[in-house]
Amino acid sequence: MTRFVRGYNTSVTETVPAYSPLPVAFYLEPTLLAARNLLGAFVVRRFADGETAVGRIVETEAYTVGDPACHAFRGKTQANAAMWGRPGTAYIHINYGLHFCLNAVTAMDGVPEAVLIRAIEPVTNAARLLRNYTGQTEATEAEALSDKRIGAGPGRLSRAFAISKPVFNGYDLTDAGGDLFLAAGEPVAEEAVTTTTRIGITKGADFPWRFYVSASRWVSRR
DNA sequence: TAGACGATAGCCT
DNA sequence: GGCTATCGTCTAA
Structure with missing residues (x-):
């Protein structure tokens, strides 16, 4: 049985708190607050071969009802x-x-709101993320940890984590037994967060609904 | 069923 | 910093 262990070293076997999924109640907070509070949370992914990889969310955007x-x-x-x-x-x-x-x-069932996860920084198994991204069979942890392609940008992180629409659209992100879930992390302090306008849209472009960890090197765009 | 349009990323200058 | 490949999805007919 796979046990998710928090930390930079996946070989640690002592009793460390396992990644604990964010509960449904987290997603019932107002969407803007949920987007901001997802900073610092973890994306935990178990691949088909049993290997796992974890990333820390450093950039999000909110999309709500009434938002063009x-x-x-x-x-x-x-x-x-x-x-x-x-x-x-x-x-x-x-x-x-x-x-x-x-x-x-x-938001509640039937209320179509969501938070786009735009960037992560690798926490464990960056090498696997880079292998997924490039399709190559070789990658060292050290080289992967400096390769922004595995986390800086929504399309890039999805490719690195092997997240596709046919497999994961509608997937339960609150189940620790699943292949993909979001887990609680260290809260990010208010002064460490930058709030700005969203990227790549033309309608609602002036809404300051994008949040990122100011100091992170993995933010997709400043 | 054709035409328009992106919540991007990569390459080039 | 600018340019554009590329294709799923929606819309109108």
Whole structure:
């Protein structure tokens, strides 16, 4: 049985708190607050071969009801239906026809709001993330830890974590037994967070609904 | 069923 | 910093 151990060394076997999933209640906080509070939380991924990798969230964006940039703004379709799902599930969308982007659904069942996870910094098994990203079979932890392709940007992190829409759209992100879940981390202090406008959108472009850890080298854009 | 449009990323200057 | 490949999805007809 795989045990998720917190820390930089995956070989640690002593009793360290296992990664504990953020509860459904976390996603029922107002979406802007949830987006800000997801900073510092962990993305925990177990791959099909049993190997695991963990990243720390350093950049998010909020999308809400009434927000013209939100995919739900024009109503429910087959592609965006997951946004209406239970809080704490995943909504994966495809951008520019080729990039997968991971969102955590927030707000009550039937209220289509979500937080886009835009960047992570590697915590464990960066080498595996880089191998996933490049398709190469070789990668050292040291070289992976300085390669921004594995975490800086929503399309990039999805590729590194092997998160695709067919597999993970609608997936439960609150289940520690699952292949993908979000776990509580060290809270990030207010003065360490930068709040700014969202990236790559034309509607609602002036809403300051993007949050990132100011000091992180893994933020996708400043 | 054709046409328009991106919540991007990579390459080039 | 600018340019653009590339294709899933929506919309109109």
